Amino acid sequence: MNYDEFILKLIEGTKSKKIHWEILKNSRNSPFEDYQVFHTQNGDNSLVLRKYDTFADIYEEVITIEANITILNENEKILSEIREDDLNKKENLMRLYRIVERSVNKVDDILASFVDGINIR
Amino acid sequence: MEAIKYTLNEYGGIISLLGLLMSVFIYIRAGRVKKIVQEKLSKNVFVEKKGDIGKALKGIIKSINEDDIYDNNIFSDIKVQITMIEKFPSATNKKIKKAIKKINQALSSSPNFNNSIEDKQKITHNLSIIFGELKVDDVYTD
Numbered sequence: 001m002n003y004d005e006f007i008l009k010l011i012e013g014t015k016s017k018k019i020h021w022e023i024l025k026n027s028r029n030s031p032f033e034d035y036q037v038f039h040t041q042n043g044d045n046s047l048v049l050r051k052y053d054t055f056a057d058i059y060e061e062v063i064t065i066e067a068n069i070t071i072l073n074e075n076e077k078i079l080s081e082i083r084e085d086d087l088n089k090k091e092n093l094m095r096l097y098r099i100v101e102r103s104v105n106k107v108d109d110i111l112a113s114f115v116d117g118i119n120i121r
Numbered sequence: 122m123e124a125i126k127y128t129l130n131e132y133g134g135i136i137s138l139l140g141l142l143m144s145v146f147i148y149i150r151a152g153r154v155k156k157i158v159q160e161k162l163s164k165n166v167f168v169e170k171k172g173d174i175g176k177a178l179k180g181i182i183k184s185i186n187e188d189d190i191y192d193n194n195i196f197s198d199i200k201v202q203i204t205m206i207e208k209f210p211s212a213t214n215k216k217i218k219k220a221i222k223k224i225n226q227a228l229s230s231s232p233n234f235n236n237s238i239e240d241k242q243k244i245t246h247n248l249s250i251i252f253g254e255l256k257v258d259d260v261y262t263d
Contacts, residue, residue: 015188064173065201090173091180094198098184101194 003082007069007092010047014099021100024048038100044074051097067097160211167212170205175255177202178248185245196228199244206251217254220247 013019024037035051048070069082084090102108129136181198184190203221206213224247227240 011188064170064177064205065198089176091176091183094177094180095184095188098190098195098198099188102190102192107192 003086004088004092007082007087007089007096011092011096011099014096014103017103021049021104023104036101036104038097038104045079046072048072049097049100051094065094067093069093163209164212167209171255174202174205175252178252178255182245182248182252185241191241199224199228199248214254217251220250220254223247 010019014021019040021038021040024039030037033050034053038049039046040049049067050070051065051067054064054066066084068084070078071080071082073079082093084093087093177198181195181202184195203224206217206221224244227243227247230240
């Protein structure tokens with residue numbers, strides 16, 4: 001499958017709420033994770049979406065942030081991985097992470113709940 | 122032997138002075154060479170990374186415009202990319218520096234997610250300018 005198309009479909013599926021993501025439970029207090037890790041289940045298989053720091057040069061002075069997706073089977077064995085370098089439009093993976101992050105943290109729902117029923121004249 | 126003694130007595134001071142001046146010249150020259158090498162290395166790293174920075178900026182612009190994401194998390198992402206670019210001052214041109222200044226002003230004017238629409242437009246506009254400048258191959262000069 002074309003990875004670029006796959007990521008775009010995940011973006012559309014997440015925005016239209018057809019794909020439901022959750023915070024990966026084991027990642028909450030993990031010392032190895034600097035950012036929230038999300039996963040979505042489909043039958044026995046799952047996708048794990050992660051954001052992480054990378055060091056851009058040999059002196060390890062410059063940090064960039066990337067995202068990746070790992071595909072796991074029912075035994076949580078990694079079947080495959082999609083990294084930004086595997087994509088022609090690598091920016092879409094981080095876009096997906098942002099959409100999932102906002103959706104899982106229910107930021108828009110919380111904001112809406114504060115002003116529920118209030119109309120602007 | 123007498124001739125050498127006479128020459129050293131007569132011109133020794135001048136020879137020492139010339140030696141000292143030569144040493145100072147070499148010291149300054151070596152410093153410049155070091156600076157040139159550092160700038161060259163910095164530019165090489167920047168040339169390698171500017172494609173990635175450009176794509177990250179494109180992703181941020183899309184997240185704001187197409188996905189309607191405009192919150193503290195995306196501000197952090199913008200700051201990360203700006204910090205990356207600012208690490209290479211010799212490799213960036215005036216347009217990029219000006220755009221960074223305007224983005225920083227917009228980000229600092231209201232640091233929470235309730236930034237005004239004007240600030241949002243200012244941020245995306247200037248991110249687009251940086252993205253465009255990074256796409257131009259002659260963004261730096263040798």
